[in-house]
Amino acid sequence: MRRHRLRWWEALPWIAGIVFYFAFPDYLGFGCELLVTILFALSLDLALGYAGIITLGHAAFFGAGAYTVGMLASYNIWTEPITGLLLAALVAGAIGFLSGIVLLRTRGLTLLMLTLCIMALLEQAANMGAAYTGGFDGLPSLPIAPLFGVFDFSALYADTQYLFALAVLFVCFLFVRILVYSPFGQSLTGIRENVSRMHAIGSPVRRRLIVCYTISAALAGVAGGLLAQTTAYVNLAVLGLDRAATVLIVLILGGYGRLYGAFIGAVIYLALEHFLAQVYPTAWQLGLGLMLVVIALFARNGILGLAETLWRRYENRRGPS
Amino acid sequence: MSRRIITALAAAAAAAIAAGGATSQAQAQDVKIGLILPYTGPGAELSPQMDKAIDLYQKLHAAQIKPYKYTIIKRDSKAPNGAAAKVDTQELLTQNKVDVIAGYIYSPDAIASAPVITAGKRLAVIMNAGTAFITNLSPYFIRTSFTLWQSSYVMGEEAAKYLHAKTAVVAYTDYPPGKDALNAFKYAFEHNGGKVIDAIPAGGPEATPDFTPFFQRAKDEHPNVLFVFVPAGDQATAVVKTYAALGMKAAGTQLIGTGDIVPDNMLQGMGDAAVGLITVHHYNADLDNPQNKAFVAAWKKAYGPDSTPDFTSVGAYDGMAAITHAVHATKGKIDNAAAAVKSLEGWKFNSPQGPIEIDPKTRDIIMNEYLDQVYKGKDGKLHEKVLATFHAVKDQCKALAIGPCAPKK
Numbered sequence: 001m002r003r004h005r006l007r008w009w010e011a012l013p014w015i016a017g018i019v020f021y022f023a024f025p026d027y028l029g030f031g032c033e034l035l036v037t038i039l040f041a042l043s044l045d046l047a048l049g050y051a052g053i054i055t056l057g058h059a060a061f062f063g064a065g066a067y068t069v070g071m072l073a074s075y076n077i078w079t080e081p082i083t084g085l086l087l088a089a090l091v092a093g094a095i096g097f098l099s100g101i102v103l104l105r106t107r108g109l110t111l112l113m114l115t116l117c118i119m120a121l122l123e124q125a126a127n128m129g130a131a132y133t134g135g136f137d138g139l140p141s142l143p144i145a146p147l148f149g150v151f152d153f154s155a156l157y158a159d160t161q162y163l164f165a166l167a168v169l170f171v172c173f174l175f176v177r178i179l180v181y182s183p184f185g186q187s188l189t190g191i192r193e194n195v196s197r198m199h200a201i202g203s204p205v206r207r208r209l210i211v212c213y214t215i216s217a218a219l220a221g222v223a224g225g226l227l228a229q230t231t232a233y234v235n236l237a238v239l240g241l242d243r244a245a246t247v248l249i250v251l252i253l254g255g256y257g258r259l260y261g262a263f264i265g266a267v268i269y270l271a272l273e274h275f276l277a278q279v280y281p282t283a284w285q286l287g288l289g290l291m292l293v294v295i296a297l298f299a300r301n302g303i304l305g306l307a308e309t310l311w312r313r314y315e316n317r318r319g320p321s
Numbered sequence: 322m323s324r325r326i327i328t329a330l331a332a333a334a335a336a337a338i339a340a341g342g343a344t345s346q347a348q349a350q351d352v353k354i355g356l357i358l359p360y361t362g363p364g365a366e367l368s369p370q371m372d373k374a375i376d377l378y379q380k381l382h383a384a385q386i387k388p389y390k391y392t393i394i395k396r397d398s399k400a401p402n403g404a405a406a407k408v409d410t411q412e413l414l415t416q417n418k419v420d421v422i423a424g425y426i427y428s429p430d431a432i433a434s435a436p437v438i439t440a441g442k443r444l445a446v447i448m449n450a451g452t453a454f455i456t457n458l459s460p461y462f463i464r465t466s467f468t469l470w471q472s473s474y475v476m477g478e479e480a481a482k483y484l485h486a487k488t489a490v491v492a493y494t495d496y497p498p499g500k501d502a503l504n505a506f507k508y509a510f511e512h513n514g515g516k517v518i519d520a521i522p523a524g525g526p527e528a529t530p531d532f533t534p535f536f537q538r539a540k541d542e543h544p545n546v547l548f549v550f551v552p553a554g555d556q557a558t559a560v561v562k563t564y565a566a567l568g569m570k571a572a573g574t575q576l577i578g579t580g581d582i583v584p585d586n587m588l589q590g591m592g593d594a595a596v597g598l599i600t601v602h603h604y605n606a607d608l609d610n611p612q613n614k615a616f617v618a619a620w621k622k623a624y625g626p627d628s629t630p631d632f633t634s635v636g637a638y639d640g641m642a643a644i645t646h647a648v649h650a651t652k653g654k655i656d657n658a659a660a661a662v663k664s665l666e667g668w669k670f671n672s673p674q675g676p677i678e679i680d681p682k683t684r685d686i687i688m689n690e691y692l693d694q695v696y697k698g699k700d701g702k703l704h705e706k707v708l709a710t711f712h713a714v715k716d717q718c719k720a721l722a723i724g725p726c727a728p729k730k
Contacts, residue, residue: 029411033404127495136496136526137452138403140432155440156414227404233433237402277405278412281397282360 013263017166021159028158032230034270035165036223039172041251041262043219048248049256050180051212052192054108056244057115058220060099060122061092063239065221067126068092070139070234079145081153085168085225092221093214095122100213104206116241123239138235142228153229161230168226172219177259179215188212192257253295255302264303350653353392354644355413357406357424357434360397363527364426366554367633370586371426371448373624374634378641381619389648394419398426401526403433410434414441420656421446421647423640426633428452428497435459444647444661448640449633452497453718454725456684461658463665464685465643465677466636467603469501469550470718472579475690475711476548476601477509480577483692483709484599486510486545488518490574492535493550495522502550502579504724505717510548518542523549529556532563539574540567546575553584553631558591565594580605583695585631588703595703598695603688603714604632604674605705613673630673639672639686643679646670675710683719690714 020031040062047053065088072078072087103114126133133139146152151160179185190198191205198205228234237243246269254265272291276284299306356375358368372395379391394417398406406425413419414437422438422445425431431450435458438445447455447464456462480486489510493499499522507517519542524530539547547569549560561583564576576582580602583595606617606629616638620630630638643665648655650664666681675689692709718726 026412026415029408033408130497130500137428137432140458141436155436156411158411231404231407231433232436233403233407235403235429235433237400237404237429240402242400242402274408277397277399281395284397285361 013260014166014170021162021166025157025159028162030270030274031162032158032165032226034266035162035169036227036230037247037250037266037270038262039165039169039226040220040223040247041254041266042169042173042176042259043216043223044247044251045256045259045262046176046180046219047213047216048251049258049261050185050192051188051209051216053104053209053213053216054112055115056112056241056248057117057119058216058247059239059241059244060115060119061096061217061220062224062227062243062247063119063122063126064092064095064217065089065224066228066234066238067133067224068221069225069228070142071133073142073144073228074134074139076143079143081144081147081164081229084144084229085222088221088225088228089218090221092224093218096217096220097210097214100210100217104209104213119239119241119244123236126236126239134235136236138233140233142232142234144229144232153232155232158230165226165230168222172222173259176219180259184208184211189257249292251302253292253302255304258302258304261302261304268303350389351392352389352421352644352648352653352655353394353417353419355410355417355419355422355424356393356395357398357409357413357422357430358395359399359401359426359430360395362400364398364401367426367449370631370634371424371637373620373628374630374637375641377616377619377623378638380623381615382642382645386645386648389653398424398430401427401429403427403429406430407433407437410437410441410445414443419443421644421661423644424448425450428455431455431462432458435462438462442658444644444655444658444665446640446643448637451501453501453716457719457726460684461662462684463643463662463679465639465679467632467686467688468716468718469498469579470505470716471688471714472601472603472690473502473505473548473550474509474717475692475714476577476579477506477511477515478513479601479692479709480506480510480546480548481513481515484546484575484577486515486575488516488544489546489548490519490521490539490542490544491517491548491550492521492523492532492539494524494526494552494556496526498552499526499550501718502548506548508721508723509717518544523551526552529559532559533567536563536567536569540569540572543572544574546577549576549578549582551578551581553581553633554587557582557584557587561591561594561598570597575599580632580693583693583705585629588629588695588705591703593697595695596697599708600693600695601690602632602693603690604635605691605693606630607704608674608691608707610673610675612671616673632674635672635674639670639674639677642670642672643668676713678713680715683716685716685719687713687715 044058068088068091069084099118144153250265250269254261276287360368396409425447426449428450438461439459449466453468491503493503521535523535577599580600585606647661647664651660655661665679668679678687680687690711691707693705698704
């Protein structure tokens with residue numbers, strides 16, 4: 001089982017990403033939104049899909065990252081984009097680590113509720129500190145320094161933002177890919193599948209979970225920071241249940257516990273939402289809802305899960321004959 | 322004498338040529354308007370009120386719009402977080418190549434889009450979003466709606482002067498318009514000798530809270546007036562009903578607010594509890610002026626006798642009038658944002674809400690505010706009568722340069 005070997009088709013998403021840049025220069029704002037959502041879903045996949053940490057509050061870390069970049073830029077303290085993302089990862093990771101120490105003593109529904117609580121606490125803190133965070137109205141027109149001091153972030157055509165987001169996603173993806181195929185990643189899957197057994201073989205379960213949760217939080221922070229940079233705007237919505245629930249739907253739609261689930265889910269969900277809303281601004285939710293019903297009925301493991309089942313069936317049929 | 326005639330003739334000829342040139346150019350000129358409103362999410366109930374007003378304006382003023390033709394491209398700004406509105410603005414400008422942007426119900430939608438408007442160099446007419454400082458964010462923003470500072474400031478003054486109140490409690494929805502309403506009311510009330518003894522944040526904008534604990538706390542403090550701001554809609558009905566249920570009137574506390582607590586399209590559902598309420602707003606459907614009479618009559622004819630325009634409709638209607646003015650003033654070159662904005666600075670219009678003007682300095686609306694009281698008419702329906710009119714009210718937040726309204730640096 002050499003699962004970690006690179007396959008030829010793993011280059012496809014990145015080729016598609018670059019083709020999109022040249023083919024649809026007018027859609028790059030949407031493209032940025034897509035890349036940020038993929039990265040956010042990927043971070044959730046690490047916690048939910050691989051380690052089995054059931055969370056509904058992942059936007060807490062997304063928002064922490066977004067506000068780190070946003071507030072540093074808004075007060076002209078730090079506007080450089082790459083180091084800004086590292087700071088976002090640091091802050092979000094720290095919050096993930098501290099909350100993880102407490103939260104990960106619990107499991108199941110208790111854990112779910114507590115992750116929601118952390119997010120609600122942060123959201124309310126940002127609302128009460130509206131003098132600094134901008135609250136509901138947000139921090140407008142964030143100044144972001146040019147990338148490498150050369151490439152400006154244009155407001156009208158999001159070209160620099162798109163390539164930057166694509167590069168950041170690529171680096172983060174490589175990191176996650178190496179992580180999940182490492183012995184550490186394997187132990188996470190073990191914890192998800194059977195905790196008692198992992199305890200029995202002497203695996204430091206809680207420490208592993210905390211490390212995983214911290215890494216996942218840091219990645220979510222990078223996604224949040226990226227959103228703040230690409231849109232030059234942060235407001236309370238980055239910490240909202242709306243965002244946390246959407247990313248969960250995206251991940252389940254694509255297929256969790258699979259590296260590419262985040263990609264498939266985000267592309268299908270956001271593309272459908274975007275283009276349906278363009279054509280039917282008042283009734284697009286109907287189309288999206290129908291798709292989700294169909295997925296829930298016929299593809300419990302998401303689109304990738306469905307594809308896998310179909311492929312196996314095809315191979316089995318071909319096999320004996 | 323003859324020289325004067327010659328100059329006049331030359332001028333007339335030049336004007337004729339210019340006009341001829343303009344019309345021939347404009348013959349089939351299509352003006353593309355990108356309209357960004359939340360057709361889904363919590364704002365979905367407001368968008369139809371504005372859509373109807375925009376359609377109605379085009380129907381009633383087809384003659385004024387000629388020779389131009391409006392094509393309206395609608396986009397959904399979805400949840401009020403600014404993200405979708407910003408991408409909508411980008412795509413309307415780069416894909417659809419619209420000549421002018423309009424709409425924005427929620428402030429974050431306009432705030433997030435500001436850099437795109439500035440970079441895309443197109444006129445953007447804000448038809449509802451009310452946070453005071455928005456017009457500072459882009460030189461191409463024009464606002465035809467309102468700021469909370471306009472109504473709440475006047476209410477603060479009149480609570481002291483007209484109602485002779487000495488003490489007030491404020492209950493507000495905990496988001497920027499609520500905080501604006503609180504700050505404006507408090508500033509004006511306390512500068513006129515009153516005292517705000519408590520300010521109670523009463524829930525967020527998305528869901529209607531149970532107002533009983535907030536109002537009970539206010540009742541226990543025995544103020545002369547309870548000033549309430551909530552977003553117009555279901556919350557308003559809950560406010561009026563809770564006020565009546567707690568018997569606050571008998572306890573000597575008068576409920577006052579901005580017009581948001583007695584929105585025109587909700588008024589009939591409030592019943593007798595609403596009778597006697599005193600509010601300040603820039604519009605109510607009962608306003609007695611010829612423009613409003615014609616507007617409301619046309620509205621009822623088009624959309625049914627039970628349908629009523631409200632202040633959001635008027636913001637959209639006036640926005641369309643502003644666009645029409647700018648289109649003609651720039652001879653169809655409304656895509657030249659600087660010229661379009663220039664043509665609207667100091668623009669005056671007789672709106673259904675009374676005379677309005679665009680402040681040439683701030684590009685914000687200057688309009689009348691009305692002190693209204695709800696009463697039960699002979700037809701058994703609730704109406705509003707105007708107790709006093711305040712002419713040409715400016716946005717006091719910018720006039721007084723308070724907080725984020727002060728221009729940067």
